[in-house]
Amino acid sequence: NAGVMQNPRHLVRRRGQEARLRCSPVKGHSHVYWYRQLPEEGLKFMVYLQKENIIDESGMPKERFSAEFPKEGPSILRIQQVVRGDSAAYFCASSPIIWGSDTQYFGPGTRLTVL
């Protein structure tokens, strides 16, 4: 998985709590993508960020979800007031440039379980 780091690998939250998922892209990559994967399904695009900018958030739920990629530090996907339906694997990917055919390197994912 070419150096994309995600933590934590597993996260358990109770309904109503907040979940913070972190992603450190491959060194030198300035484009980060977040995807969500439900059991037995493919990945669904959530958001695309560049440093300090949200470029495309068309896949993000309108409420409770937010993402950032600050100038310094990892990208953060934040889920407020989690519900059971938020239980899924969340994957971060990074790439050096934005053309659709270029490789996106995926991290190992964070498995969120909401009790």
Next chain:
Amino acid sequence: TQLLEQSPQFLSIQEGENLTVYCNSSSVFSSLQWYRQEPGEGPVLLVTVVTGGEVKKLKRLTFQFGDARKDSSLHITAAQPGDTGLYLCAGAPPGSGNTGKLIFGQGTTLQVKP
């Protein structure tokens, strides 16, 4: 509605058999990618096909992009237990511009029994 439809969704075969996985769409894609994902891990890129009619080989895996760039296939020859995993096709959705986001098929879960 899935923009990329994969079939079959599940496949269980014996070691040594051949298999083909399909990825179909009614839309034209500039390129399609195939990923393999093992349990508890993220997807790993296997190949990107760009040109209509293109065939790429990766050891026992053969990937083909349809002439009209609407479909792709993955053929595995003499499958081995190590090929077990989830196979995903993905592409940049038509009209997405240069956002780089990918849409994925729902995946094919392959089990190769010894």
